[in-house]
Amino acid sequence: MTSLTAPEGTATPPKRPDRPTPRRPRHHLFPYLIIAPAVLLELLIHIIPMATGFWMSFIELTKFFIRRWTEAPFSGLENYRIAVDLNTPVGQELLNSFVVTLAFTALVVGLSWGLGMAAAVALQRPFAGRGIFRTLFLIPYALPLYAAVITWNFMLQRDTGAVNHVLVDQLGLLDGAPFWLIGDNAFISVVVVAIWRMWPFAFLMFMAGLQSIPGELYEASAVDGASPMRQWRSVTLPMLAPVNQTLLLVMFLWVFNDFNTPYVLFGTAQPPAGDLISFHIYNASFLSWDFGVGSAMSVLLLLFLLVVSLVYLYFTQWKKEKNNA
Amino acid sequence: MRETVGEKIFRIIVLAGLTVFVAVPLYVMVTTSLKPLGDVQAGFSWIPSRLTITPFIEMWSTVPLAKYFMNSLIVTTVATLFSVGVATLAAYAVSRWRFRGRGPFMTTVLSTQMFPGVLFLLPLYLIFVNIDATFGVPLVGTRIGLIITYLTFSLPFAIWMLVGYFDGIPRELDQAGKVDGASNLTILLRIILPAARPGIVAVAIYAFMTAWGEVLFASVLTTEETRTLAVGLRQYATQTNVYWNQVLAASLAVSIPVVVGFLMMQKNFVAGLTAGAVK
Numbered sequence: 001m002t003s004l005t006a007p008e009g010t011a012t013p014p015k016r017p018d019r020p021t022p023r024r025p026r027h028h029l030f031p032y033l034i035i036a037p038a039v040l041l042e043l044l045i046h047i048i049p050m051a052t053g054f055w056m057s058f059i060e061l062t063k064f065f066i067r068r069w070t071e072a073p074f075s076g077l078e079n080y081r082i083a084v085d086l087n088t089p090v091g092q093e094l095l096n097s098f099v100v101t102l103a104f105t106a107l108v109v110g111l112s113w114g115l116g117m118a119a120a121v122a123l124q125r126p127f128a129g130r131g132i133f134r135t136l137f138l139i140p141y142a143l144p145l146y147a148a149v150i151t152w153n154f155m156l157q158r159d160t161g162a163v164n165h166v167l168v169d170q171l172g173l174l175d176g177a178p179f180w181l182i183g184d185n186a187f188i189s190v191v192v193v194a195i196w197r198m199w200p201f202a203f204l205m206f207m208a209g210l211q212s213i214p215g216e217l218y219e220a221s222a223v224d225g226a227s228p229m230r231q232w233r234s235v236t237l238p239m240l241a242p243v244n245q246t247l248l249l250v251m252f253l254w255v256f257n258d259f260n261t262p263y264v265l266f267g268t269a270q271p272p273a274g275d276l277i278s279f280h281i282y283n284a285s286f287l288s289w290d291f292g293v294g295s296a297m298s299v300l301l302l303l304f305l306l307v308v309s310l311v312y313l314y315f316t317q318w319k320k321e322k323n324n325a
Numbered sequence: 326m327r328e329t330v331g332e333k334i335f336r337i338i339v340l341a342g343l344t345v346f347v348a349v350p351l352y353v354m355v356t357t358s359l360k361p362l363g364d365v366q367a368g369f370s371w372i373p374s375r376l377t378i379t380p381f382i383e384m385w386s387t388v389p390l391a392k393y394f395m396n397s398l399i400v401t402t403v404a405t406l407f408s409v410g411v412a413t414l415a416a417y418a419v420s421r422w423r424f425r426g427r428g429p430f431m432t433t434v435l436s437t438q439m440f441p442g443v444l445f446l447l448p449l450y451l452i453f454v455n456i457d458a459t460f461g462v463p464l465v466g467t468r469i470g471l472i473i474t475y476l477t478f479s480l481p482f483a484i485w486m487l488v489g490y491f492d493g494i495p496r497e498l499d500q501a502g503k504v505d506g507a508s509n510l511t512i513l514l515r516i517i518l519p520a521a522r523p524g525i526v527a528v529a530i531y532a533f534m535t536a537w538g539e540v541l542f543a544s545v546l547t548t549e550e551t552r553t554l555a556v557g558l559r560q561y562a563t564q565t566n567v568y569w570n571q572v573l574a575a576s577l578a579v580s581i582p583v584v585v586g587f588l589m590m591q592k593n594f595v596a597g598l599t600a601g602a603v604k
Contacts, residue, residue, distance in 0.1 A: 035415045035430065041480060053445070118339045142584045144583055151350050162369045204594075211595075227329075257441035282443050298447065
């Protein structure tokens, strides 16, 4: 295949050739031509908005300036100061939301990982009915998110929901019917719903990963007398390490950024116990129409995610290199 | 290799537990959508007193469901088609040419996947408002704005997955086409695309699912006229009376196309993941 080393300036397309040589420059232009739509879209939807968001966090962008944003006065770090000032409700609520989101992320990622792994291992051997389980387990992932969350919202209703029916009427575990969508219980609800949606993705990735582990590895370790638990630790887990590395990072980012689950589950009246950070920023921006402070919160969130991702990648890559050495 | 008793017990516990966890909400969704409203309001029961299909009939008139459905269908279909087209071209360039900026392009595209939607939402909203004010191109409240946004959302994953697929197609095939005098585009259409069909299908399903289920941008970028299902379904619950049986009937009806599509193509999807992430 043609390799491109010539400087870009030579890439002017010449007239249709009589000689064979001028064909080369057309090759130089062609990849740029076909990648252009993707680049333009990425610029319009991702890159420019991100740069704009960064800039917006430094101006006083209240409702008054929305349609004349170029006139909005520069306010330096004022928006950041408002966002993190712990002496005001704005700062306290942001901190609360951050803590709630951390706990939410740890629980959802951890339990989804565990359930996905357990299901993938349980379905590793062929047996009659295996395909049915596999299909059933993937349905929560395939369902449109709002359809799944609306169903859960119904199940979690205090008076007419299935959850209280089971816990109070059928099992008698609780005396009075609790609320699940307001108050402190809202945290449990949003965690359970998010796990229901997320674990099939871990399952899907582990299933794909398990397919590439050669059966001989298990046979060899069985000959050596390894127990199933030991096999999981010494064969399955190391062989899934590349999947794991991607999966954990992707799940962390998705779960930490989750907006849709709390939004559909709670509506705009978010209970403090279920006030996840994306949802919090949305409310802070669109209910108060203060886009400057909202942007400052977004930038802080982005910085946090960036630092965590880089640290994570640094340590996983570092470990990999150490193992290879 | 024989299965030990311990393994068998583990398997039974795991599969039974997860089946209950997954199936109960699905069961509630299906049975509630077939219950009369009186049943739903009287408190939960596992067995419906009688089955009725009236929720599936009445759901169309309680809220303008048909309009939302059409909006979702138009936005999602157009976004999917363009996303697959744009991603195919970009993946072809990345897979077959070592051009300047190739590495940074892939890195940038992948890293945009990482960032919270809410980060793009505010600026994108403002950019759309100002494009409208300056150039008179209406992007807020119209389908065009939503289509452009959704098609970009599925691009990173689509490009990444297709590059994996295209890399697996031997270059000798391209060379053979070149010898026969085929242009680059002809090679893409006649040689690469047919060979990468499972990947294209998987990417199309992913793009469709992404756009069909998106809530955040739909809630901000649409008006009553262009509202999609993701936002429209909430209207059943904002009435003074919550028509739970109709809400769940509507949820079920709008889920079936995507769930069936995904389950039919799950093999392609797993194969695509294996080609990309797992290696």
